[in-house]
Amino acid sequence: MGSIPTRFDVIVVGAGPAGAAAAYHAAKRGFKVLLVERGRGAGSKELYGGRIYVGPLRDVWPGIEKEAPIHRWVVEERLSIIGDGEVATLSYRYSNPVSFTAYLPDLTRWMVSKAEEEGVVFVDEVRVDSLVRDGEGRVIGIRSGPDVAYASVVVDAEGANRLLLERAGIVDALDAKRAPIALGVKEVLKLPKGAIEDRLGLSDGEGLSWLIAGTVTKGIPGGGFIYTFKDTIAVGVVVHLGHSVNAVEAGVLKESVKDLVESIRLHPYFKRLWRDSDIVEYGAHLTVECGLDYMPPHLAYDGLVIVGDAAGLLLNLGYTVRGVDLASYSGMLAAEAIAKAHDLGGMNAENLRVYENMVKESFIYKELVRHRGICWLTKERRFFTSYANILLGILSNLYVQEFKHPTVFEAVKASIRSGGEALLPLIGRILKVVREL
Amino acid sequence: MRVVVGIKWVPNTQAVRFDPRTGTLLREGVPSIVNPHDLVAVEFALELRDKYGGEVIAITMAPPSALKGLEHVIGMGVDRGILITDRVFAGADTLATSYVIAHAIRKIEREIGHVDLAVFGQETIDSSTAHIGAQTASWLGWPYLYYVTKAEPVDGKLIVERTLEDRVEVYELELPAVVAVAMRSRKPRPVRLANKIRAKLEKPLIIWSNKELGLDPRCVGLRGSPTVVAKITFTPEVPRKKKIYRPRSGDDAAHWILKSLLADEKASKILRRILGGEM
Ligand SMILES: Cc1cc2nc3c(=O)[nH]c(=O)nc-3n(C[C@H](O)[C@H](O)[C@H](O)COP(=O)(O)OP(=O)(O)OC[C@H]3O[C@@H](n4cnc5c(N)ncnc54)[C@H](O)[C@@H]3O)c2cc1C
Numbered sequence: 001m002g003s004i005p006t007r008f009d010v011i012v013v014g015a016g017p018a019g020a021a022a023a024y025h026a027a028k029r030g031f032k033v034l035l036v037e038r039g040r041g042a043g044s045k046e047l048y049g050g051r052i053y054v055g056p057l058r059d060v061w062p063g064i065e066k067e068a069p070i071h072r073w074v075v076e077e078r079l080s081i082i083g084d085g086e087v088a089t090l091s092y093r094y095s096n097p098v099s100f101t102a103y104l105p106d107l108t109r110w111m112v113s114k115a116e117e118e119g120v121v122f123v124d125e126v127r128v129d130s131l132v133r134d135g136e137g138r139v140i141g142i143r144s145g146p147d148v149a150y151a152s153v154v155v156d157a158e159g160a161n162r163l164l165l166e167r168a169g170i171v172d173a174l175d176a177k178r179a180p181i182a183l184g185v186k187e188v189l190k191l192p193k194g195a196i197e198d199r200l201g202l203s204d205g206e207g208l209s210w211l212i213a214g215t216v217t218k219g220i221p222g223g224g225f226i227y228t229f230k231d232t233i234a235v236g237v238v239v240h241l242g243h244s245v246n247a248v249e250a251g252v253l254k255e256s257v258k259d260l261v262e263s264i265r266l267h268p269y270f271k272r273l274w275r276d277s278d279i280v281e282y283g284a285h286l287t288v289e290c291g292l293d294y295m296p297p298h299l300a301y302d303g304l305v306i307v308g309d310a311a312g313l314l315l316n317l318g319y320t321v322r323g324v325d326l327a328s329y330s331g332m333l334a335a336e337a338i339a340k341a342h343d344l345g346g347m348n349a350e351n352l353r354v355y356e357n358m359v360k361e362s363f364i365y366k367e368l369v370r371h372r373g374i375c376w377l378t379k380e381r382r383f384f385t386s387y388a389n390i391l392l393g394i395l396s397n398l399y400v401q402e403f404k405h406p407t408v409f410e411a412v413k414a415s416i417r418s419g420g421e422a423l424l425p426l427i428g429r430i431l432k433v434v435r436e437l
Numbered sequence: 438m439r440v441v442v443g444i445k446w447v448p449n450t451q452a453v454r455f456d457p458r459t460g461t462l463l464r465e466g467v468p469s470i471v472n473p474h475d476l477v478a479v480e481f482a483l484e485l486r487d488k489y490g491g492e493v494i495a496i497t498m499a500p501p502s503a504l505k506g507l508e509h510v511i512g513m514g515v516d517r518g519i520l521i522t523d524r525v526f527a528g529a530d531t532l533a534t535s536y537v538i539a540h541a542i543r544k545i546e547r548e549i550g551h552v553d554l555a556v557f558g559q560e561t562i563d564s565s566t567a568h569i570g571a572q573t574a575s576w577l578g579w580p581y582l583y584y585v586t587k588a589e590p591v592d593g594k595l596i597v598e599r600t601l602e603d604r605v606e607v608y609e610l611e612l613p614a615v616v617a618v619a620m621r622s623r624k625p626r627p628v629r630l631a632n633k634i635r636a637k638l639e640k641p642l643i644i645w646s647n648k649e650l651g652l653d654p655r656c657v658g659l660r661g662s663p664t665v666v667a668k669i670t671f672t673p674e675v676p677r678k679k680k681i682y683r684p685r686s687g688d689d690a691a692h693w694i695l696k697s698l699l700a701d702e703k704a705s706k707i708l709r710r711i712l713g714g715e716m
Contacts, residue, residue, distance in 0.1 A: 006631065034634070041505070123633040125512060147630040
């Protein structure tokens with residue numbers, strides 16, 4: 001077995017949207033690439049919400065709109081705020097969709113098949129245990145059990161739970177209570193044919209994205225989501241991990257975060273949508289809460305570049321997560337940077353930091369900075385409890401009156417007072433939220 | 438030693454659900470895996486090779502998706518894999534399957550070299566017949582032993598141990614032979630990076646259709662299968678009362694069991710009937 005070539009130009013760890021893109025673009029540029037994934041088959045470990053923005057992906061994956069396993073194009077956005085017994089829903093319909101729904105395992109499998117077509121050697125069922133470094137600390141390969149494979153550069157695309165970077169001392173170990181990390185839990189419900197169209201007023205191929213805020217998360221910062229697929233609906237929540245741990249310890253949650261998903265599934269307002277459905281899938285996954293806080297000190301080191309969630313390149317707006325397009329885009333940038341470093345004479349940190357600059361100049365970083373303010377929101381419990389109730393109170397004061405209708409200002413004032421908040425600071429906060437969003 | 442190990446590509450039965458209304462298995466979207474008991478057989482074969490040299494060849498009769506399963510066992514260290522795949526083989530029962538596998542082993546002997554041993558798992562998780570090993574042996578006219586836990590070649594023969602409920606038996610088998618390895622008798626080794634890279638780069642895989650095997654279509658697939666599945670039924674689990682008691686002694690345990698049984702109306706009636714006057 002000594003004859004097996006274990007030297008590659010590029011080794012990519014993790015076959016998610018980031019790793020697949022890095023491998024694909026590196027191979028396209030003529031590098032010999034090994035892509036290693038611990039799951040059985042590409043995409044088997046993926047779990048996410050359901051909607052992907054297509055713009056950046058058109059650059060990364062030519063032909064994505066024609067070839068990829070797309071389910072529905074999102075043409076309607078809904079936002080519901082849930083109180084105790086009340087619901088306020090805003091809905092917005094448009095005709096030029098910019099995002100689609102897809103099963104991430106299927107989409108990832110498609111991406112990896114594209115990479116294999118370009119000559120990438122894809123190996124699944126193999127967990128990488130550590131990065132291999134030489135005497136001077138340069139990354140020179142990967143280790144898995146008794147085996148080592150060498151490469152001029154390793155691309156770390158291991159996702160949000162970045163044990164390799166922790167082990168290499170590049171980032172700190174994850175502290176469940178304090179880290180800017182959220183937990184996503186979701187269920188997939190299979191509906192009778194045609195039910196999604198009938199119940200949600202959609203035509204064939206049209207999709208809907210529905211975000212849910214308010215008491216459904218029992219005061220834990222975060223929110224719920226509903227996405228429509230071909231004949232299934234995904235229902236889930238994304239909540240702050242630390243607050244969730246506290247909530248379980250304090251007994252606010254009976255068992256775990258999955259209670260929250262159930263409370264949406266059984267909510268009288270929603271449950272008619274999935275009448276006669278079967279739960280066909282259930283899962284949980286960590287996600288980054290505040291990308292910039294999660295970013296490693298550098299995105300490139302000697303012999304190493306970091307892409308996707310592992311690099312904190314993900315936009316979490318508290319109620320919605322956007323990471324697939326950013327991850328894939330960063331993978332493509334990494335491959336470009338590797339080609340540039342190659343031309344500059346080698347994969348040292350100095351040459352590879354082109355990648356860092358490319359990320360900083362791309363839309364990814366600009367978006368992360370633009371939404372930076374959202375980070376405080378995810379820690380602001382009040383926003384998720386009393387503010388939701390105040391808003392619902394305003395609507396209740398306005399509409400649920402038998403004789404005398406108040407003016408809008410009277411309704412607002414009364415609701416805020418009963419919520420125990422002072423008017424002026426509250427308006428300040430609301431303005432801040434609006435600005436951030 | 439050249440060892441051939443048979444593997445089956447099965448739906449992961451833990452993920453398969455049963456529809457009690459129609460009496461069918463809901464296999465849609467259920468990923469396939471290598472039958473876990475066959476991985477024990479693969480481990481058994483690899484241990485023999487590691488100790489005594491030679492090669493391990495995995496064979497499977499399955500649709501082309503089973504190449505993934507062969508890649509998996511090559512990842513464990515199997516030297517090469519043979520996929521036997523053809524529309525005419527579809528719908529086979531164990532008789533028709535073993536017929537094809539036996540002929541494939543004959544073909545291996547003609548084209549690759551002498552086979553010393555054919556190894557199978559104890560049974561499959563999707564049908565549990567445990568037929569294939571025995572039937573293959575009888576087509577080949579080779580000696581066969583099941584529940585095997587250990588094997589050691591000595592002077593051109595194979596000393597084989599098998600573990601039954603109450604005893605361990607030791608046999609001396611003439612080679613070539615067929616053995617079925619006792620389930621859970623060893624832990625299959627994990628897939629290794631180096632082996633997986635080899636599986637991808639060298640592709641040590643052979644595909645045989647009936648063009649290569651040239652078997653009579655009346656003896657294979659659905660046509661060669663006398664078995665008829667009349668009906669599949671589902672036996673729901675009966676809920677039982679559970680109690681844990683930590684006895685201080687054997688006497689104490691007996692006393693507690695008797696007391697509990699007598700306290701139960703139904704159980705005490707049965708007990709009185711059995712024990713009659715002694716109560
Ligand atoms: C609940 C939830 C909802 C989300 N909703 C959306 C959404 O609606 N839209 C959107 O665009 N994004 C969403 N995201 C974010 C999106 O899923 C991620 O940003 C994206 O998957 C990141 O891609 P990646 O390739 O960086 O990492 P991942 O997709 O996590 O891929 C990492 C891969 O590396 C493998 N791996 C890890 N360690 C090793 C190792 N040591 N050896 C070998 N392999 C390893 C893993 O098995 C995995 O396959 C959501 C995330 C969550 C958790």
